[in-house]
Amino acid sequence: MSYTIEGMPQDRRARPGEPTVGSSHDEPAAAGDGETQWVLVVLRHGAIEEHTLPPRGELRVGRDDDVEISIGDRSVSRHHATIVIANGGVRVVDAGSRNGTTVSGRKVGKGAVEVGERETIVFGEVACHLMCTRRSEYRSDLRLEPDELDRRVVHEGERALRHDHSVSVLAIRLADGEKQALDRALRAVSSNLRDLDVYASRQPAQLDVMLVETDRAGARMEAERLRAAIIASGHDAKIGVATFPGDSPSPAMLAAAALMAANGAAAPGVHIAQDAIRVLRFGDKEVFVADRAMHRVFGLIERVAPTELSVLFCGETGTGKEVAASALHAFGPRKRHAMVAINCAALPENLLESELFGHERGAFSGAVSTKQGLFEQAHGGTIFLDEIGEMSPAIQAKLLRVLETKRIRRVGGVEERSVDVRVVAATHRDLDRQVQAGAFREDLLYRLRGLKIDLPPLRQRPHEIAILASRFLAETCRSSGRDPLPISAAATEVLQRYAWPGNIRELRHAMTSAAVLAEGTELTVEDLPETLRAATPLPIQKRDGVEDPSVLAADLPLDEAVRAYERERVERALTAAAGNQTQAARLLGIPRKTLVSKLKALGIKRDD
Numbered sequence: 094m095s096y097t098i099e100g101m102p103q104d105r106r107a108r109p110g111e112p113t114v115g116s117s118h119d120e121p122a123a124a125g126d127g128e129t130q131w132v133l134v135v136l137r138h139g140a141i142e143e144h145t146l147p148p149r150g151e152l153r154v155g156r157d158d159d160v161e162i163s164i165g166d167r168s169v170s171r172h173h174a175t176i177v178i179a180n181g182g183v184r185v186v187d188a189g190s191r192n193g194t195t196v197s198g199r200k201v202g203k204g205a206v207e208v209g210e211r212e213t214i215v216f217g218e219v220a221c222h223l224m225c226t227r228r229s230e231y232r233s234d235l236r237l238e239p240d241e242l243d244r245r246v247v248h249e250g251e252r253a254l255r256h257d258h259s260v261s262v263l264a265i266r267l268a269d270g271e272k273q274a275l276d277r278a279l280r281a282v283s284s285n286l287r288d289l290d291v292y293a294s295r296q297p298a299q300l301d302v303m304l305v306e307t308d309r310a311g312a313r314m315e316a317e318r319l320r321a322a323i324i325a326s327g328h329d330a331k332i333g334v335a336t337f338p339g340d341s342p343s344p345a346m347l348a349a350a351a352l353m354a355a356n357g358a359a360a361p362g363v364h365i366a367q368d369a370i371r372v373l374r375f376g377d378k379e380v381f382v383a384d385r386a387m388h389r390v391f392g393l394i395e396r397v398a399p400t401e402l403s404v405l406f407c408g409e410t411g412t413g414k415e416v417a418a419s420a421l422h423a424f425g426p427r428k429r430h431a432m433v434a435i436n437c438a439a440l441p442e443n444l445l446e447s448e449l450f451g452h453e454r455g456a457f458s459g460a461v462s463t464k465q466g467l468f469e470q471a472h473g474g475t476i477f478l479d480e481i482g483e484m485s486p487a488i489q490a491k492l493l494r495v496l497e498t499k500r501i502r503r504v505g506g507v508e509e510r511s512v513d514v515r516v517v518a519a520t521h522r523d524l525d526r527q528v529q530a531g532a533f534r535e536d537l538l539y540r541l542r543g544l545k546i547d548l549p550p551l552r553q554r555p556h557e558i559a560i561l562a563s564r565f566l567a568e569t570c571r572s573s574g575r576d577p578l579p580i581s582a583a584a585t586e587v588l589q590r591y592a593w594p595g596n597i598r599e600l601r602h603a604m605t606s607a608a609v610l611a612e613g614t615e616l617t618v619e620d621l622p623e624t625l626r627a628a629t630p631l632p633i634q635k636r637d638g639v640e641d642p643s644v645l646a647a648d649l650p651l652d653e654a655v656r657a658y659e660r661e662r663v664e665r666a667l668t669a670a671a672g673n674q675t676q677a678a679r680l681l682g683i684p685r686k687t688l689v690s691k692l693k694a695l696g697i698k699r700d701d
Contacts, residue, residue: 131183133176133214134222137166142684146183152176153188154216163686165675168192168217174201183208183223192217235283235291239301242293243348246303250337250344253306254392259385260305260344261312263319264333264351267298268361278328285322287315301348309336309365316363331355335366338392339385375423380416381561384554390546391420397544398424403496405481405541406519408548411596414519415479417548422475427515430474433467438483446488447504450495456505468501468512475515481541482522482533493537516541551593551600558589561597565604566616578608580616587618590630660695663688667697 131146144162146152152161157171164173170190177184184205187194194201195215196208208214214221237245249260267278275298282300286292292302302319304312316332323330333355335341341350354366371382373391382391397404398421406414415434422432435448443457451466467476478484484492495501496516500509518541527533551558563580570577580588593599603622611620618626666677678688691697 130225131178132224133162134224135162135164136220136222137164144684146176146178149178152178155188155190158686158689161686163684163689164216164219165685166217166219169219170217173216177205185214190217235286235288237291237293239293239295242291242301242303243345245291246347247344249303249305250347251396253337253344254389254396257389258306259308259336259338260303260347261307261309261315261334261336262347262351263300263302263304263312263316264335264348264355265300265302265319265323266331266333266355267300267323268329268331269298270328272297274326274328277326278323278330281322281326281328282319285319301351307336309334309339312336313363313365320361320363329361331358331361332363333358333366334363336385338388340366343392373420375420375428378416378419380413380420381557381564383560384549384556386549386554387557390417390548393544393546394421395424397421399426401515403515403541403543404517405524405543405545406517406548407524407545408519408521409550409594409596410521411598412548412550413597414548415477417546418475418477418517418519421517422477422515425475425515427474431471432475432477433471434477434479435467436479437488438480442485442488445484446491449488450491450501450503451506452504453506456503460505463503466501466503468495468514469510471514472512473514475517478516478518480520481518482520482524482527486532486534489534489537493534493540496537496540551596552591555589558593558600559585561600562588562604565601566608569605569608573608575608576614578611578614578616581618584616584618584621587621587625587630591625591628659691660697663691663695663697 130148133144133146135142135144153172153175154160154162154164154169155171155173156164156166156169160172162176170188170192172188173190174188174194175186177186184207185194185196185201186203186205187201189203194217196206197212199206208223210223210225212223214223246260246262252258253260265282267275270278279294279300282302283292286302287304289305290302292300294300304315307315312334316334320330320332333351333353335347335350335354337344337347341347350366354364358364371388371391373380373382380391382388394417404418404421406417408414418434419432422428435445437445440448447456447460447464447466449466449468451464451469452460454460454463478492495512498509499512501512502509524533524538524542528535528538559580562585566580567577588600595602603625606622607616607620611617613620662681663677666681667674674688674692675685678685681688683691
């Protein structure tokens with residue numbers, strides 16, 4: 094179990110693919126049996142892990158990968174102890190461990206020692222607590238009223254934006270049947286929910302389930318697991334799956350997106366919602382937000398816009414940092430005043446200072462009149478400093494003073510003037526590295542980076558490529574007076590598999606060029622620029638990019654796509670953890686034993 098900054102438990106639940114208590118991989122439980130269910134809570138190095146114990150049986154505890162409860166601590170022996178569950182109780186037996194076992198301070202030997210609820214077991218130096226839950230057929234503890242569920246979904250959606258994760262909703266629509274059959278199906282769903290998931294019944298045969306911190310792939314797996322439980326009860330259902338950010342323009346509409354996916358299906362099964370397209374209009378700008386990564390970006394922008402927090406947009410050239418800054422201004426209380434922008438890389442140092450802070454008449458050669466700077470022009474509004482990483486150290490020092498005192502002094506002047514502006518900056522450089530190299534002031538970076546928002550490159554926003562391409566193409570056709578040109582399927586595939594090093598700016602130029610050169614009634618591959626046609630295409634299964642692998646390859650069968658997804662996630666975690674399996678399991682949010690099983694199942698060679 095992990096904890097967020099807010100201190101809320103975030104993972105007291107079985108992982109997709111793992112059996113719940115009272116169920117197995119082969120036959121999900123249709124209903125709880127009322128037995129006491131024991132949970133062993135392991136506390137180690139500030140981390141908390143939970144192991145749900147079966148109703149009866151013996152579990153080996155130790156450091157070895159092959160034991161049932163693996164604790165990766167050097168004070169724990171390879172086979173340290175055995176936990177015995179029988180007759181509703183729990184006992185522990187030491188297996189001749191090097192550092193011993195105690196239960197609430199009582200030393201455990203070869204004889205079994207009874208462990209009571211909430212007692213502490215210490216294996217070596219690792220403390221564990223024994224907890225228990227008692228389940229009924231209906232998980233009434235997880236049931237909410239529909240209005241309360243809707244409020245919880247909105248709350249979890251806002252948390253998802255803050256903490257960079259996802260929340261999903263399953264709309265379960267049971268097939269028609271007699272009341273007894275429907276009751277069995279409802280029991281099958283409620284008794285197989287995870288501990289943090291909640292549900293509401295909107296109609297006798299309709300349930301909505303909220304899956305906390307679950308992305309699209311995880312929600313699909315969970316939906317398949319719940320449907321298997323429903324089928325085991327003798328019934329069937331349509332299950333719509335929707336995830337935020339991505340499938341809904343806002344968390345408030347997430348349940349509706351899942352419902353549309355379920356109602357739009359002709360047959361029972363798991364049905365994924367279509368990606369949501371959100372159109373934002375502010376001033377003369379119109380922005381299409383279609384990819385999950387950008388739903389997250391603009392969700393953050395909307396949350397921070399009403400505040401006075403300084404924002405630093407980071408991303409490659411051409412990713413739309415100025416558009417994002419414009420949205421931040423338009424969504425905030427300063428929208429009634431001006432937003433002014435300047436590219437700090439476009440002017441030499443002396444002119445940049447004059448542009449920012451203004452100058453007095455005669456301050457330098459050519460200063461024939463007094464001029465207001467951009468800070469004064471933006472008074473009450475927003476100033477956008479693009480390419481802030483190109484600013485010279487001398488201007489950085491003066492900018493820092495303005496941010497600290499909220500006062501400016503024109504070049505050649507002696508009088509200070511108060512300014513009330515919100516400063517928004519952008520860069521394509523790694524400012525932390527520039528700080529280390531002495532090229533950027535650390536104190537200025539802290540002032541500018543009240544909140545850092547990363548704009549992903551276009552190659553990691555595949556759902557927006559075709560939308561933006563069609564929009565740019567239509568604009569060019571309209572301005573040139575020709576009929577609109579549809580984009581052929583083959584040309585669309587080339588666009589989506591191109592790496593777009595120049596991002597949106599390169600896409601716009603490519604569509605403008607193609608519209609001018611196209612001679613037919615649709616845009617074909619031959620009309621695209623040579624750089625696109627000659628480039629090595631991105632693999633289809635990775636077109637979401639390594640930063641967002643939650644969409645599986647559409648051209649693969651479901652089982653192969655899930656396997657490819659799991660392999661990619663596991664390999665990335667192992668790479669990030671330098672091959673350390675315990676650390677990799679923590680990054681994946683699964684027990685180490687589960688990771689070891691996945692390594693074997695996926696055929697990934699592991700380093701012992």
